[in-house]
Amino acid sequence: MDYKSQINISEVPSHVAIIMDGNGRWAKKHGKPRIFGHKNGVLSVRSVVEGAGEIGLKYLTLYAFSTENWKRPKVEVAALMQLLVATISNEVSALNKNNVRLLTIGDLKSLPGNCEKELQKAMEKTKNNTGLSLVLALSYSSKSEIINAVKSISKDVSEDKLKVEEISDKVFDTYLDTNLMNDPELLIRTSGEYRLSNFLLWQIAYAELYFSDKFWPDFTKEDLFEAIVDYQNRERRFGMTSEQL
Ligand code: IPE
Ligand code: IPE
Ligand code: MG
Numbered sequence: 348m349d350y351k352s353q354i355n356i357s358e359v360p361s362h363v364a365i366i367m368d369g370n371g372r373w374a375k376k377h378g379k380p381r382i383f384g385h386k387n388g389v390l391s392v393r394s395v396v397e398g399a400g401e402i403g404l405k406y407l408t409l410y411a412f413s414t415e416n417w418k419r420p421k422v423e424v425a426a427l428m429q430l431l432v433a434t435i436s437n438e439v440s441a442l443n444k445n446n447v448r449l450l451t452i453g454d455l456k457s458l459p460g461n462c463e464k465e466l467q468k469a470m471e472k473t474k475n476n477t478g479l480s481l482v483l484a485l486s487y488s489s490k491s492e493i494i495n496a497v498k499s500i501s502k503d504v505s506e507d508k509l510k511v512e513e514i515s516d517k518v519f520d521t522y523l524d525t526n527l528m529n530d531p532e533l534l535i536r537t538s539g540e541y542r543l544s545n546f547l548l549w550q551i552a553y554a555e556l557y558f559s560d561k562f563w564p565d566f567t568k569e570d571l572f573e574a575i576v577d578y579q580n581r582e583r584r585f586g587m588t589s590e591q592l
Pocket of ligand 2: 366415544
């Protein structure tokens with residue numbers, strides 16, 4: 348079935364976030380080491396980024412590495428960082444060709460120096476692109492992001508740059524890593540896990556959740572299109588009744 352033709356292009360969500368999960372289990376299923384799964388996961392990223400561009404998404408946020416992932420075996424972490432550097436430097440020209448702007452959220456400073464440098468370079472080279480913004484969540488923790496926002500707000504209050512009465516959810520938004528983006532309307536998680544794993548907790552207050560049983564390396568743009576068709580068949584009520592909409 349062709350899901351793309353079922354999408355109502357005038358009503359695609361502007362921001363989709365994805366928890367790309369299941370690389371390790373996919374590799375195990377194929378009798379290979381976990382890193383083989385991560386490498387194949389890059390192909391899914393390519394396909395999904397392409398698909399996102401085709402239907403005119405504004406923001407695609409991909410959860411690539413959580414702060415909790417630092418607890419994995421050293422060899423896996425090192426291999427993931429290595430893969431990140433190689434992928435970024437390989438993909439920059441394709442990003443430019445497709446008018447994609449690269450952004451990141453998370454604690455970039457905690458990444459190995461060469462990773463951070465490669466990312467900064469790629470962000471600089473793609474900063475004027477006006478199509479899709481591809482947001483990589485790297486060394487990301489939603490709770491840390493929220494705590495950092497609280498610290499910055501407290502500092503601004505103590506320095507008289509902000510009044511306590513002025514703090515609202517809109518103001519709070521501006522202190523988050525995601526301050527330039529609207530909240531995701533749709534959150535997808537692959538691999539049949541039903542949890543958020545410390546991802547965008549504030550921003551997904553009203554997101555539609557979509558769970559796919561596919562492991563991430565099996566997920567392609569067709570699966571993204573299927574999720575969007577599913578999203579478009581839902582009624583988003585925001586606390587109201589159907590009749591009010
Ligand atoms: C997602 O796949 C990629 C990262 C978290 C970096 P996993 O590596 O979590 O794969 P599973 O969940 O162990 O199968
Ligand atoms: C969440 O996946 C983080 C990323 C996809 C980068 P995990 O595989 O790390 O999540 P848990 O540990 O199963 O919750
Ligand atoms: Mg996992």
